[in-house]
Amino acid sequence: MPPPAPPTELVPSERAVVLLSCALSALGSGLLVATHALWPDLRSRARRLLLFLSLADLLSAASYFYGVLQDFEGPSWDCVLQGALSTFANTSSFFWTVAIALYLYLSIVRTSRGPGDGRLLWAFHVVSWGIPLVITVAAVTLRKIGYDASDVSVGWCWIDLEAEDRVLWMLLTGKLWEMLAYVTLPVIYLLIRKHINRARLTPVLALATLIAAFGSSFQYGYNVAAINSPAELMKAFYNETYYDRIGEYINEFSLTLLWSISVSMFPFGGFLGSLMVGPLVNTLGRKGTLLFNNIFSIVPAILMGCSEVAKSFEMIIVARLLVGICAGLSSNVVPMYLGELAPKNLRGALGVVPQLFITVGILAAQILGLRSLLANEAGWPILLGVTGIPAALQLLLLPFFPESPRYLLIQKKDDVAAKTALRELRGWDDVDAETQEIWEEDRAEKAAGFISVLKLLRMRSLRWQVISIVVLMGGQQLSGVNAIYYYADQIYLSAGVRAQDVQYVTAGTGAVNVLMTVCAVFVVELLGRRFLLLLGFSICFTACCVLTAALSLQDTISWMPYVSIACIISYVIGHALGPSPIPALLITEIFLQSSRPAAYMVGGSVHWLSNFTVGLIFPFIQVGLGAYSFIIFAMICVLTTIYTFLVVPETKSKTFIEINEIFTKMNKMSEVHPEKEELKDFPPSTAGQ
Template sequence: MEKDDREKEGKLTLVLALATLIAAFGSSFQYGYNVAAVNSPSELMQQFYNDTYQERNQESLDSFSLTLLWSVTVSMFPFGGFIGSLMVGPLVNKLGRKGALLFNNIFSIVPAILMGCSKTARSYELIIASRLMVGICAGLSSNVVPMYLGELAPKNLRGALGVVPQLFITVGILVAQLFGFRNVLANEEGWPILLGLTGVPAALQVLSLPFFPESPRYLLIQKKDVSATEKALQRLRGWKDVTLEIEEIRREDEAEKAAGIISVWKLFKMQSLRWQLISIIVLMAGQQLSGVNAIYYYADKIYLSAGVKSNDVQYVTAGTGAVNVFMTIVTVFVVELWGRRLLLLLGFATCLTACIVLTVALALQDTISWMPYVSIVCVIVYVIGHALGPSPIPALLITEIFLQSSRPAAFMIGGSVHWLSNFTVGLIFPFIQVGLGAYSFIIFAVICLLTTIYIFLVIPETKGRSFIEINQIFAKKNKVSDVYPEKEELKDLPPPVSPC
């Protein structure tokens, strides 16, 4: 019987696989796509801004105003992401996880149409407003997709499926880079199509996701619908008897009844969730402040200094994007083998090493002829390190270290930290680069080092553990007697497994 249970436990059914692909392609893919879509046609779009302004006012935009308009266009995306993160809690509690994803497509299809028509309408304001809306879409999807998939997956597949959203983000970036080649869509006629294509995955999700189950945890704990929970689990697992899993969800529910739905404010005040909260803030800030956006920003200059022709830089950049996709695929397969903690430590340590060597290489590249090639290797090594742990694991951990009642608030806080950090790097890095030049990566090295130390000292391994077991590990760190100390129901639970 035990053997049979183990075989059942590991099953990736067709329904679960398709639900994962549709949720990730329809939502996470767009996040990645919109991150990179404006990079290739940026000069053409700025020319369009200038031409449109000239048509209206019979004078050209001065360089400061044009730079400001473009900065607003780019930074509207992370700002929208921050707004989207604030909407996560209310939407997932009211509409469910699947319902929130379907609703979120409004923030993709509408801006896709507006951006596609912007050139014909001679309006750059449409592009700026659309960037805000696709940002909201990304802010919601970057939080809701990991939550939805984490709650659909059996615990032995939770890590692998939890990395899939990040995989589709990297695929989105790569597809935008490929479509952004000058001989494809990054040209005078093609750039509005390049921007408008983001609506295609959203339309496919609207048509297909309604046929897949809602999160069983949401159906049982929040909707109290036992029959719907049973049907959803039977479809997801591929067998009739789902009593054990329903019982596990019920125990989680019992553990949480005293807490109710936890607001962001309440989450900050709860001693029993203190280290979980500190951990997601550190991991989300570390993920964005470790320099990943700066590496991509700097990459073109590094390639040019190594002798890559300016027309060929786009191909090398796409190659870096392909490495990112490949390493994220590797992470999908090793996350259940190596565990979350090891991948985070390995990833941040790799990024730390790459930042230090890159600083030395950039400082010496004018004096030693082969140093620019070392810089290129550093960029690739950094991308590999970030794809192994810092990019995919933090969102997966939010799902794992919080229980149902606190999960939406935790994603709101984690998402807000993610997008505010992203926005800050985008805003401040150009000035840091002017002030510090090659030494700007020392700042990112320090952040990588501090995050690595924190992970080593605080983050437990969550691989193969139930949500209750993970929270019992943190109960010890929080110096409370149990997950929710005021509840007696947890006293009969098995003792927590000591962390690795």
């Protein structure tokens, strides 16, 4: 057995800093305990919770104070005792902190019931003292707490570094609960803040959001990824089908061409779907368009599911075109529908939900596309046909939810239906202020009338809005997100991942994408759209630059493939925070009702043409430039970042009229539309929508 590591020598300044922090912590905790003892009038339920947190902090400070004064040289009894006390106190402190946050949430958000029951306090005691005690006793009994040579602490004992499962116990005795607290506290804060901002996520609004996003956006993500796993099986099916008809196999060039057509039909259909957005949403409404769009999902699901039985690869190609039209419509109509349903303080969060379900769809396709599930000879038609299930559910459930109140009021002129929809969505009867804000938007746009795409592109009053959408939607697709996924498998293999395990690592990357998009849902109203765009594109730029260097050096430096994996994960995180979800949300926010359908047609066309372009030319760029192809994507990221910093304003918590006032100044116009000067007579701010 190797001798224990020598203790880390603490310089006097380190020891002094730790001792000072322990003293200040003990002083603060002691004052809270003293006030509770001396002034009975202050002994409210909330202050009792602070008392228990103070007791945990006081015990923690005392254990650290003793630990940093001692020069432990081995697992002595006082080393184990000090480590056990600090473990128990620290873990308890995290639990009491979350308990206080939960109590505030129940007090503020659920005041109708209120957390007045004494059983809640007892539950806090059981969890906040009991769980840390069980973990500490288990750690001491199993001899996991002991001498750590001060490698992970500053002079005190914690987890014995000789323990083989030390990482697990480091998580169980503190770090896991610390990370959970860091995640839970911001979520509770956001929930409280949303309540303070009055408008809340009602069951009707929440269910309408989930049904619209699952029935439409989920399919987009699913069909992006579903064709990747069974690619070789489908090529073999193409070849066998051709042989059965002609008596000979397809030559390699023709097979590659057929497969390229099958893949490219999806973005081409997306482009066609984007061109259909304006006419459909103006004629059928937002909800009506989503219901109509299910035709372009259910029919291709049947075609793809039956293609093997029918011995027809043409059915797959036609189905890919139709499902692309479905994706083109849904990627534009769902953000528009949800943006018009949501109150202004929830518009950002609900606007990110479609992107969340796109990532969930990608992850679902990656999981179902595992070779042990559906990516096999018997299962690949089912894998492709599953896309019809969300569409069928949406077709059954969405009719029971409201149409966009803005569409009903501004375009259908149905005041009664619009107010009924608002009452259902908001959960209260007083919707006059929001109705007035929608009427003001209508007044501001009456002179413009119907705005076609050509008229939109010619209007000086909408110049910077159009440029911003083109730049952001182009930057979203041209920033290399598809190229990153193209390179991912190769990078995983070079890092030592077994070929049969790459599919699981790819699914893990998809899970990271989902997780970060969930984070974007919660932080978009806190940090704002502009900040997330700047942060996301900056992370993508950095990841592309480092990835270029890592790919160039991975054959000469053994650990470079791991840097490449870190770059892929970092890029996915950055793109999921801003570039993926925010551009479509901004189209809803920076255009008013009459110009919004045409704006979505422009933005959607740029999105799908850019997607198609990258898929078409990236293989040639990759052959010509190799690893240096990511320099091109890095330049696009940095240019989009600069444009966002200089031009794109923050839109969170603003009404549509207020946002248009910002762009009116940027466009050097005195009103929203040059044909009529009405906006200048509006008050500086109007009622929340």
